[in-house]
Amino acid sequence: MLFGKRPAVEWIVAFLGNPGPKYENTRHNAGFMAGAAMEKLLGVRMDRLRHRALTARAEVGGRGVLLMEPQTYMNLSGESIGEAARFYKVPPERVIVISDEMALPPGSVRVRASGSAGGHNGLKSVIAHLGTDKFPRIRLGIGEPEYDSVDWVLGRFTGRDAEAVAAACENAAKAAVCYISEGPDRAMSKYNKKTSGNA
Numbered sequence: 001m002l003f004g005k006r007p008a009v010e011w012i013v014a015f016l017g018n019p020g021p022k023y024e025n026t027r028h029n030a031g032f033m034a035g036a037a038m039e040k041l042l043g044v045r046m047d048r049l050r051h052r053a054l055t056a057r058a059e060v061g062g063r064g065v066l067l068m069e070p071q072t073y074m075n076l077s078g079e080s081i082g083e084a085a086r087f088y089k090v091p092p093e094r095v096i097v098i099s100d101e102m103a104l105p106p107g108s109v110r111v112r113a114s115g116s117a118g119g120h121n122g123l124k125s126v127i128a129h130l131g132t133d134k135f136p137r138i139r140l141g142i143g144e145p146e147y148d149s150v151d152w153v154l155g156r157f158t159g160r161d162a163e164a165v166a167a168a169c170e171n172a173a174k175a176a177v178c179y180i181s182e183g184p185d186r187a188m189s190k191y192n193k194k195t196s197g198n199a
Contacts, residue, residue: 009066112139
């Protein structure tokens with residue numbers, strides 16, 4: 001590598017959510033909230049539109065990383081992520097996807113090296129476009145619906161839940177950095193956390 005040149009993209013970290021003010025800080029946009037935490041952690045800004053996503057280049061442990069927030073809306077996230085993975089020739093095992101998860105209480109973080117979509121349409125789309133479910137994901141708990149699930153995921157966090165999720169987003173960003181620099185086992189042992197909710 002020549003001095004002053006950015007390292008080639010070896011990893012992708014993709015944050016799932018819906019673009020636009022209408023969806024800002026909603027439960028379904030916990031992935032985007034984690035993206036904001038990662039921007040702060042790495043001192044970058046996802047402000048370049050590429051592969052139908054807002055993107056930024058960063059360096060983690062000497063490795064080139066593409067951060068991306070697909071602007072395709074949640075259910076088509078895989079179109080953007082798959083396009084970027086093919087462009088940079090990044091294999092699925094180095095594409096980390098960060099998303100919300102209703103099956104976990106607010107404040108929880110779960111790191112996995114692979115797994116099913118678990119009913120999450122964004123993850124279904126990623127699986128379809130990467131052609132495998134063998135990619136790492138970090139899931140952020142948003143809690144079980146207390147009313148209609150569509151209205152629930154498009155609602156906003158309040159009170160203790162908002163505080164818990166803000167902390168979880170910071171931990172998710174740190175978990176992604178740890179996954180890249182220290183490997184999946186270390187990231188899982190250090191950052192997997194299940195809270196008891198807002199009891």
